[in-house]
Amino acid sequence: MHKRSGVAKSATIHRLVFVAGMLTWAVVGLPHVEALVRDPARWRDPDTLLWGTAFLTFGAAYWRQAREQGMGAVPLLAVQTVAALGCLATGGTGLDGALFAIIAGQAPETLPQRRALAWVATQVVGMLAVFTVNHPPLQALVQTLIYTGFQGFTFGTALVMVREAEARRELARVHAELQATQVLLATREREGERLRIARELHDSVGHHLTALSLNLEAAAHTAKDPASTEHLRRAREAARTLLSEVRRSVTELRESPLPLLPSLRALAEGVPGLAVHLEVPEALALESSEATHSLFRCVQEILTNTLRHAGARNLWISIVPTEDGGVRVQARDDGRGTAQLTPGTGLTGMRERFTRLGGRVEWRAAAGQGLELEAWLPAAPTTGVGA
Numbered sequence: 001m002h003k004r005s006g007v008a009k010s011a012t013i014h015r016l017v018f019v020a021g022m023l024t025w026a027v028v029g030l031p032h033v034e035a036l037v038r039d040p041a042r043w044r045d046p047d048t049l050l051w052g053t054a055f056l057t058f059g060a061a062y063w064r065q066a067r068e069q070g071m072g073a074v075p076l077l078a079v080q081t082v083a084a085l086g087c088l089a090t091g092g093t094g095l096d097g098a099l100f101a102i103i104a105g106q107a108p109e110t111l112p113q114r115r116a117l118a119w120v121a122t123q124v125v126g127m128l129a130v131f132t133v134n135h136p137p138l139q140a141l142v143q144t145l146i147y148t149g150f151q152g153f154t155f156g157t158a159l160v161m162v163r164e165a166e167a168r169r170e171l172a173r174v175h176a177e178l179q180a181t182q183v184l185l186a187t188r189e190r191e192g193e194r195l196r197i198a199r200e201l202h203d204s205v206g207h208h209l210t211a212l213s214l215n216l217e218a219a220a221h222t223a224k225d226p227a228s229t230e231h232l233r234r235a236r237e238a239a240r241t242l243l244s245e246v247r248r249s250v251t252e253l254r255e256s257p258l259p260l261l262p263s264l265r266a267l268a269e270g271v272p273g274l275a276v277h278l279e280v281p282e283a284l285a286l287e288s289s290e291a292t293h294s295l296f297r298c299v300q301e302i303l304t305n306t307l308r309h310a311g312a313r314n315l316w317i318s319i320v321p322t323e324d325g326g327v328r329v330q331a332r333d334d335g336r337g338t339a340q341l342t343p344g345t346g347l348t349g350m351r352e353r354f355t356r357l358g359g360r361v362e363w364r365a366a367a368g369q370g371l372e373l374e375a376w377l378p379a380a381p382t383t384g385v386g387a
Contacts, residue, residue, distance in 0.1 A: 018066040021102045025059050031093045047090040054086030058099055065106065073110045077103065081123060088130045097127060097147035105154035108162045120155050124148050170308075264299055268317070274307060279318040291377055294353040295319070295327065298361075298375055301350050302331045310335025310371060322376070326359070329375040338365050350375070 032051065036043065043049065058080050065076040084099035100123050107116035127147060131140035268276040299317060306315050312335030322328050351361040359377040 017105065021062060021066065021105065022059075024098055024102055025062065028087070028095050028098050029055050031095065032091065047092075051087055051090040054083040054090070058083035058087065062102060062106075065110075077106060077110055077119070080106075081119075081126075084123075085126050085130060088127065089134070092134075094143065097143065098150060100127060100147055101150040101154045104151035105158045107155060108159040113159065116155070116159075120151055123151065263296060264319070267296070267299060267303070274303075274312065275314045276303065277314065277316045279316075279320070281319075281321065291357055294357060295329065295377065297353060298329055298350050301347070302329075302373060305347065306333050306335065306371070312336075312370060326376055326378045330373070332372045333370040335370045338371075 032048075032055070036048070061076045061079040061083065065073060065080075080099070080103050084096065084103060087096040087099060103123065104120050107119050110116070111119060124144065128140065128144045131143050134140075135143065264278060264280055268278045299319075302317060303315070306312050310333045312333035315333045316331065318330045320328055320330075347361075347363065354361045354375055354377060357377055359375065361373070361375040363371060363373045365371045
């Protein structure tokens with residue numbers, strides 16, 4: 001519930017900011033529309049045509065950037081700035097400077113902090129130049145200072161929101177790693193308990209059953225009554241059967257792999273701020289503990305990498321058995337993606353783990369299309385292959 005509420009809260013904030021920006025844009029254009037309604041002949045004025053073109057261009061660029069996050073963010077921001085300068089130069093109402101406040105609110109999310117601040121400062125210089133051309137110097141300075149204050153307010157608010165979002169993502173990443181550690185500890189504890197029970201059965205029950213079987217055999221050889229001999233023979237067979245069952249149970253306890261689904265589900269459900277859609281067969285289990293550990297670490301790294309770099313709202317992970325008895329992992333997110341992916345220590349370590357067991361890891365990334373990852377482990381891990 002906390003995970004879903006975090007995603008919903010983030011989406012709601014983005015929608016509210018988008019609506020506020022569109023309302024500001026509409027309010028800026030309202031006086032011009034009202035003047036055109038009163039005097040349709042104004043459309044013939046070149047300044048009016050230039051203003052209308054710049055105003056609509058600004059609105060379209062802002063709408064696209066807000067709706068398609070990560071797609072050409074900087075070029076769209078530049079289009080908005082140029083369009084706002086065009087509106088300011090040809091509008092004449094004095095309200096067009098409010099468009100720069102909309103841009104200042106987007107800059108911290110689109111650019112690094114210093115570049116965003118430089119972008120806003122450039123806008124201030126451009127505003128001052130336009131106002132100086134159209135108004136007396138003192139009036140130009142006053143109007144520039146007014147709209148600089150608006151830009152500073154929206155820039156600061158957006159910067160706080162970005163830092164808070166980064167803090168939430170970092171907290172979510174640390175929380176995911178802690179959750180993964182807890183799940184691993186619980187799994188290791190269950191495995192340790194199974195081994196302890198197996199040792200107890202082998203060392204205690206197995207020992208006494210062996211002794212009982214030997215004593216019954218000895219008693220059967222020394223018994224003189226045929227009826228007693230038959231009862232001792234049956235008791236000896238029952239003891240041998242029970243000893244065989246105990247040994248089989250011990251072997252199963254030692255060698256039977258634990259199901260992966262509970263551990264993976266616990267890991268996926270502990271990720272705040274990201275909706276993880278996990279598909280894993282109920283009875284999925286790998287033959288070796290090393291393969292199980294590598295698969296678990298693979299899913300953990302996918303979660304951590306998505307939280308740290310993707311800026312995604314959804315993550316889809318599918319783990320399915322293959323026809324050759326192996327297992328395949330497919331993951332994709334709806335984040336910002338990247339034109340060129342440089343694998344860090346996490347992805348490199350994941351590939352090394354799978355390669356050492358005879359498997360492979362591949363990934364694909366594109367700007368605005370998120371990250372896709374596909375990994376495969378064979379049915380029988382071949383340690384050392386390709387390492």
